[in-house]
Amino acid sequence: MSSKISNLTESHLFEYLLRLGDDRLILGHRLSEWCGHGPILEEDIALANVALDCVGQAKSFLSLAGKVENKGRTEDDLSYFREAVEFRNLQLLEQPNIDFAYTIARQFFYDVYSYFLYEELSKSSFDELAGLAVKSLKEVKYHVRHSREWILRLGDGTEESHAKIQEAVNERWRFTNELFEDDIVVESLSGEGVVVKNSNLKTSWNEFVTDTFEKATIVKPVNVIDYSKGSRIGNHSEYLGHLLAEMQIVARSFPDAEW
Amino acid sequence: MTLTKEYIYELLAEVKDPEVPVLSIEELGVLREVEIVDGLINVIITPTYSGCPAMNAIEDEIRNTMAASGIKNIKIETTFSPPWTTDWMTQTAKNKLKEYGIAPPGKTDNDSFLKSFLEKQIVCPFCDSGKTIVKSEFGSTACKSLHYCNSCRQPFEHFKCI
Numbered sequence: 101m102s103s104k105i106s107n108l109t110e111s112h113l114f115e116y117l118l119r120l121g122d123d124r125l126i127l128g129h130r131l132s133e134w135c136g137h138g139p140i141l142e143e144d145i146a147l148a149n150v151a152l153d154c155v156g157q158a159k160s161f162l163s164l165a166g167k168v169e170n171k172g173r174t175e176d177d178l179s180y181f182r183e184a185v186e187f188r189n190l191q192l193l194e195q196p197n198i199d200f201a202y203t204i205a206r207q208f209f210y211d212v213y214s215y216f217l218y219e220e221l222s223k224s225s226f227d228e229l230a231g232l233a234v235k236s237l238k239e240v241k242y243h244v245r246h247s248r249e250w251i252l253r254l255g256d257g258t259e260e261s262h263a264k265i266q267e268a269v270n271e272r273w274r275f276t277n278e279l280f281e282d283d284i285v286v287e288s289l290s291g292e293g294v295v296v297k298n299s300n301l302k303t304s305w306n307e308f309v310t311d312t313f314e315k316a317t318i319v320k321p322v323n324v325i326d327y328s329k330g331s332r333i334g335n336h337s338e339y340l341g342h343l344l345a346e347m348q349i350v351a352r353s354f355p356d357a358e359w
Numbered sequence: 360m361t362l363t364k365e366y367i368y369e370l371l372a373e374v375k376d377p378e379v380p381v382l383s384i385e386e387l388g389v390l391r392e393v394e395i396v397d398g399l400i401n402v403i404i405t406p407t408y409s410g411c412p413a414m415n416a417i418e419d420e421i422r423n424t425m426a427a428s429g430i431k432n433i434k435i436e437t438t439f440s441p442p443w444t445t446d447w448m449t450q451t452a453k454n455k456l457k458e459y460g461i462a463p464p465g466k467t468d469n470d471s472f473l474k475s476f477l478e479k480q481i482v483c484p485f486c487d488s489g490k491t492i493v494k495s496e497f498g499s500t501a502c503k504s505l506h507y508c509n510s511c512r513q514p515f516e517h518f519k520c521i
Binding site for chain 2: 142143145146148149150152153154155156157159160227228230231232234235236238239242245246
């Protein structure tokens with residue numbers, strides 16, 4: 101890492117990398133819950149593939165976070181030995197799968213966000229982050245195609261599929277405001293060209309989502325009460341604790357086990 | 360005997376991708392570089408996809424292959440940048456894929472995001488027909504998609520072009 105980076109920037113960078121890593125780790129875990137339960141075989145495989153990409157990207161970001169922090173913590177330490185309040189993922193991503201429509205709505209919102217985020221992070225002044233963003237962007241293109249296809253198919257499908265995806269979109273929309281929030285971490289890092297302001301992504305995201313909704317005959321929710329607040333400082337819904345209990349139990353029961 | 364890079368590459372030609380066993384890790388573009396510094400051999404590899412579950416198996420296989428020739432002083436490094444692309448695959452490698460029954464990747468292009476939604480025509484590896492359809496963009500491994508040939512009525516896999 102460049103010696104120009106100050107201690108303060110380093111702690112901000114650590115925070116930011118945790119956010120990137122945790123988002124993908126938690127979403128990847130949620131998607132993995134579909135394994136063996138997909139509505140059709142191809143979709144079961146698709147969700148597992150997307151989960152794998154998410155967990156793979158999480159591994160890279162958390163490993164880099166550990167390096168930046170410089171306290172000897174690995175990606176496994178960060179994944180398995182932190183408590184819910186120490187997680188920095190968005191509340192949107194920890195929400196339960198409920199059904200296929202809810203899963204796809206959550207995925208679509210986040211895939212489109214990831215796409216525009218990675219596009220910007222590819223230009224980061226921090227080379228290692230830029231490298232990971234370029235790599236992840238290739239994978240996320242497939243994710244967007246996948247979730248967008250389903251939004252179209254369900255929205256413009258049968259009466260029942262339309263009703264289900266519309267309900268899921270309405271419910272999950274409440275968690276999307278947080279995607280575009282900036283705080284001191286983002287502000288300071290964006291000032292140095294390391295990251296992009298989240299608020300800068302909102303227009304592109306909105307345009308893409310609105311365009312897809314129109315094609316899918318889905319009505320965009322308006323005047324929605326914003327549910328999520330403070331995920332990035334460790335405020336989470338009750339669901340995260342349950343998710344972590346399941347995700348972390350083996351590592352905590354048998355620390356350092358290898359198989 | 361002094362170890363040369365060429366010799367190491369020769370040994371590593373035996374290390375195949377566990378998920379596509381007709382290709383060596385060099386042909387696949389996973390093997391990026393071999394460096395020899397003061398007798399320590401540094402092997403640099405890159406994953407095809409971030410979550411590629413074969414990376415551990417590939418590392419083990421590299422160690423085993425080297426150990427079989429009495430080389431133990433090695434270090435394996437994973438790099439993500441530049442990111443892996445199917446363009447690193449040689450024509451010979453692509454031919455091998457086709458013979459194995461997997462439609463090889465074409466050339467990557469800088470299609471815009473929206474344009475990338477348009478389906479590209481994938482040629483059936485069995486009968487060379489272009490009358491194929493995409494079944495799913497996600498296949499048995501992260502690097503492959505599922506297709507079906509309407510001419511010879513065979514399902515087949517395509518190595519995704521990234």
